[in-house]
Amino acid sequence: MKRKTKEIVALLLSLAILAGGCWYISRMFMPDRTFYGAGWSMYREEKRDSVDVMFVGSSFVYCDVIPGKLYADTGRTSYVVSAPVCTVATSYYYIREALRTQSPEQIFLEVSSIFFDEYSQYADVAVGYMPWGVNRLGAIFASAAPESRFGLLFPPYSYHQRWQEMELPAFFKRGDETPDPWAGYMYLKEAKPMERGQAEPVELESISFEKNCRYLQKIVELCKDRSISLVCFMSPSCRPYGEAELELIREQLGDAGLRDFNEDAEEIGLDLTTDFYDERHLNFSGAMKFSAFLAEEYGESWQSLPRRDFDGELWSARADKILDPDEGDV
Amino acid sequence: MNFNSLEYMLFLPVTLALYYALPGRVRNPFLLAASYFFYMWWEPAYALLMLFSTAVTYGCALAMGPAREGGAHRRRAWLVLCLAVNLAILFFFKYYNFLASSVNSLLGRSSGGLPALDILLPVGISFYTFQALGYTVDVYRGELEPERSFIDYALFVSFFPQLVAGPIERAGNILPQLKKRHRLEIRDLPGSVLLILIGFCKKMVIADNLAVVVNGAFADPSAYTGAQLAFAALSFTFQIYCDFSAYTDIARGSARLFGVSIMENFRAPFFAESIRDFWRRWHISLSGWFRSYVYIPLGGSRVGKGRRIFNLMVVFLLSGLWHGAAWTFVLWGAVHGLYQAVGVLLDPVREKLYKAVPKNAPLVRAVRILFTFTLVCAAFVVFRAESIADAVYILKSAALAPFTGLFPLALGAMGLTRRMLVVVALHVVLLLAYDGLRDKEAFLGRVSSTVWQKYALGLFLIFSILIFGSYGEEVPRQVFVYFQF
Numbered sequence: 001m002k003r004k005t006k007e008i009v010a011l012l013l014s015l016a017i018l019a020g021g022c023w024y025i026s027r028m029f030m031p032d033r034t035f036y037g038a039g040w041s042m043y044r045e046e047k048r049d050s051v052d053v054m055f056v057g058s059s060f061v062y063c064d065v066i067p068g069k070l071y072a073d074t075g076r077t078s079y080v081v082s083a084p085v086c087t088v089a090t091s092y093y094y095i096r097e098a099l100r101t102q103s104p105e106q107i108f109l110e111v112s113s114i115f116f117d118e119y120s121q122y123a124d125v126a127v128g129y130m131p132w133g134v135n136r137l138g139a140i141f142a143s144a145a146p147e148s149r150f151g152l153l154f155p156p157y158s159y160h161q162r163w164q165e166m167e168l169p170a171f172f173k174r175g176d177e178t179p180d181p182w183a184g185y186m187y188l189k190e191a192k193p194m195e196r197g198q199a200e201p202v203e204l205e206s207i208s209f210e211k212n213c214r215y216l217q218k219i220v221e222l223c224k225d226r227s228i229s230l231v232c233f234m235s236p237s238c239r240p241y242g243e244a245e246l247e248l249i250r251e252q253l254g255d256a257g258l259r260d261f262n263e264d265a266e267e268i269g270l271d272l273t274t275d276f277y278d279e280r281h282l283n284f285s286g287a288m289k290f291s292a293f294l295a296e297e298y299g300e301s302w303q304s305l306p307r308r309d310f311d312g313e314l315w316s317a318r319a320d321k322i323l324d325p326d327e328g329d330v
Numbered sequence: 331m332n333f334n335s336l337e338y339m340l341f342l343p344v345t346l347a348l349y350y351a352l353p354g355r356v357r358n359p360f361l362l363a364a365s366y367f368f369y370m371w372w373e374p375a376y377a378l379l380m381l382f383s384t385a386v387t388y389g390c391a392l393a394m395g396p397a398r399e400g401g402a403h404r405r406r407a408w409l410v411l412c413l414a415v416n417l418a419i420l421f422f423f424k425y426y427n428f429l430a431s432s433v434n435s436l437l438g439r440s441s442g443g444l445p446a447l448d449i450l451l452p453v454g455i456s457f458y459t460f461q462a463l464g465y466t467v468d469v470y471r472g473e474l475e476p477e478r479s480f481i482d483y484a485l486f487v488s489f490f491p492q493l494v495a496g497p498i499e500r501a502g503n504i505l506p507q508l509k510k511r512h513r514l515e516i517r518d519l520p521g522s523v524l525l526i527l528i529g530f531c532k533k534m535v536i537a538d539n540l541a542v543v544v545n546g547a548f549a550d551p552s553a554y555t556g557a558q559l560a561f562a563a564l565s566f567t568f569q570i571y572c573d574f575s576a577y578t579d580i581a582r583g584s585a586r587l588f589g590v591s592i593m594e595n596f597r598a599p600f601f602a603e604s605i606r607d608f609w610r611r612w613h614i615s616l617s618g619w620f621r622s623y624v625y626i627p628l629g630g631s632r633v634g635k636g637r638r639i640f641n642l643m644v645v646f647l648l649s650g651l652w653h654g655a656a657w658t659f660v661l662w663g664a665v666h667g668l669y670q671a672v673g674v675l676l677d678p679v680r681e682k683l684y685k686a687v688p689k690n691a692p693l694v695r696a697v698r699i700l701f702t703f704t705l706v707c708a709a710f711v712v713f714r715a716e717s718i719a720d721a722v723y724i725l726k727s728a729a730l731a732p733f734t735g736l737f738p739l740a741l742g743a744m745g746l747t748r749r750m751l752v753v754v755a756l757h758v759v760l761l762l763a764y765d766g767l768r769d770k771e772a773f774l775g776r777v778s779s780t781v782w783q784k785y786a787l788g789l790f791l792i793f794s795i796l797i798f799g800s801y802g803e804e805v806p807r808q809v810f811v812y813f814q815f
Contacts, residue, residue, distance in 0.1 A: 006782075010782055014788065017789055018789065018792065021789075021793055021796070022796070025796065025797065148803065151802070151803050156797075157801070158802055160796055161805075163749070163797060164750055
């Protein structure tokens with residue numbers, strides 16, 4: 001082979017090895033993600049176009065909504081696509097990414113995040129586990145603080161040292177590439193007695209309220225374009241926001257409206273001593289009640305949705321799981 | 331700007347591209363501006379200090395004029411002025427607070443006495459001051475003509491690859507190279523890039539990982555066993571070598587990209603067979619500077635034994651002081667001076683011994699190398715320790731370790747996981763193998779001219795750095811050790 005050709009071949013091969021190596025480190029060195037949201041590897045194992053309804057937002061969604069319970073009560077499939085302290089901007093990119101493999105008829109969006117800071121301290125998780133593509137890039141620049149963006153763009157920067165703690169099988173296969181038995185829900189067993197109160201008033205100057213509103217509008221528009229019914233809601237809480245904050249959200253949502261499930265706390269049957277993990281998150285008992293309420297409220301309207309081809313065995317297992325939650329509790 | 335930073339990884343290729351894109355007559359001014367930009371990344375104000383020092387040495391050398399024009403008294407006056415101004419600046423920024431605290435301690439004053447000042451040590455001041463002074467002395471001695479071009483001279487002083495941590499270059503080597511018009515030779519690129527990668531590998535894989543062990547042990551020696559402290563001493567020896575030689579490798583590789591060849595600063599120092607030999611292999615530019623400008627003017631070796639020992643002690647005490655304003659550095663210098671003094675005194679004994687025992691027999695050489703290495707390690711404990719008391723404690727504990735109990739070694743409790751210790755150890759073995767090559771330049775030249783070998787070595791180094799390197803969000807960045815000098 002002529003030297004020049006050899007050089008080019010060697011260079012291209014080296015670049016390919018380098019790229020492959022970086023890809024390998026990015027993929028295999030990141031810890032498995034099987035709970036606390038951002039479980040994108042498991043989400044992508046879900047059968048394409050098999051989900052009827054999606055629940056999007058922060059931990060107020062993945063702690064409060066159990067798709068297995070919804071399926072057991074309504075026969076309809078759902079999925080929780082959320083992440084810890086998920087900003088509105090990240091939720092927007094989450095929805096865009098989720099719609100690449102699913103086509104839900106209805107999206108429930110938990111909108112407390114409109115009062116979150118611009119940059120989430122959990123961006124490394126919320127964004128770091130997103131599949132590579134324009135949505136991940138969008139989320140990086142919209143939700144991650146500037147100093148953490150490099151690690152999100154180049155994961156080996158954040159995870160290269162994990163080889164020291166990984167067991168041998170982990171170098172060959174990730175542990176989160178099977179369908180999520182909870183379909184995005186985070187099982188929290190512990191109950192902490194709570195007292196009812198009200199959330200502190202929000203100081204709009206201290207958060208990026210305008211940016212959050214902008215992304216909320218983008219979500220509304222996106223759902224409109226895709227003919228997806230959008231339900232914006234506030235999840236049940238021991239310390240719900242006051243009327244002033246709720247009014248701010250209603251102004252943004254306009255016709256889309258806001259469903260504040262705190263108004264239904266009594267009907268849901270939440271018990272402050274047994275149903276809460278902390279003042280903002282339900283535990284399993286509380287999530288079961290809330291999910292049962294959702295099934296009651298929306299189950300009938302879901303029956304009119306087109307029937308999808310879903311994995312019956314998987315969903316039966318998910319429905320069975322709520323009867324015996326097993327491992328994975330906190 | 332640190333070499334081990336994203337900024338430098340952007341700065342270098344951009345500067346390189348612009349340098350070769352510019353017409354020849356603009357290149358040196360551009361490179362000068364880039365060097366000042368590089369330096370000002372730390373603290374813009376200190377660039378003024380460097381500029382002042384540059385202007386003084388430039389002006390004094392010009393005022394001296396060429397040696398052939400005579401005027402010995404006038405020339406000496408300019409030399410003295412130049413030395414006085416630059417050493418005064420160096421003294422003020424580096425040693426004033428050390429002097430103040432030492433005097434106050436001696437006088438037993440907790441208040442009053444000499445006031446401590448809030449002075450930040452300008453990065454690289456020891457290096458560029460010595461480099462500039464070396465030039466002035468060379469002009470005085472008639473070894474060099476005074477440089478007329480201020481741009482070229484300023485670039486010699488501030489050339490960014492070697493500005494902050496050396497090597498301390500000679501004007502006679504660098505100035506002629508700066509005046510040449512360089513072309514970017516693609517075939518020379520691999521060698522330079524490989525040298526830079528070797529530097530990063532040494533720094534990030536070996537030095538920065540060992541720093542974890544060293545920092546913990548030297549911060550609180552009493553929390554560690556003798557065996558662990560011995561390991562920490564060994565770790566520091568390799569840390570400082572890898573850290574400092576890495577800087578030189580990156581500096582040399584970077585300079586080569588601009589067509590400038592910088593001297594080697596290390597030549598397999600851990601294969602030295604005596605302390606004298608060690609100092610011909612370690613920080614060669616500094617030891618060369620002291621030899622040329624202090625040791626030889628004092629008489630060097632061409633004097634009686636007593637005077638020679640005195641000259642050696644002066645040089646090594648100054649060398650210790652050059653490293654930093656602390657008694658541990660001075661003591662480190664004194665220890666090496668003492669080693670050299672004992673070496674001089676034992677010369678006759680060694681001559682007799684090597685008549686009976688062949689000096690170059692492998693076993694004899696191995697013993698000499700190990701013995702020298704042990705002495706160097708022990709001295710480095712003094713260098714690194716946070717106080718003389720700590721140094722004594724560590725040396726005593728390490729020396730008594732075989733008697734107090736070597737096991738459990740518990741090296742995994744010193745901050746690095748067992749896996750990382752193994753990886754670092756493997757890299758140290760590879761480093762020693764590389765150092766042990768008869769001609770590293772030739773080896774690198776051969777590898778970088780062989781298609782598959784250069785890419786294989788490059789990939790190995792990149793992946794080593796990527797996977798085993800000490801960097802990341804959770805990892806505090808380790809500056810180069812010699813930046814503090």
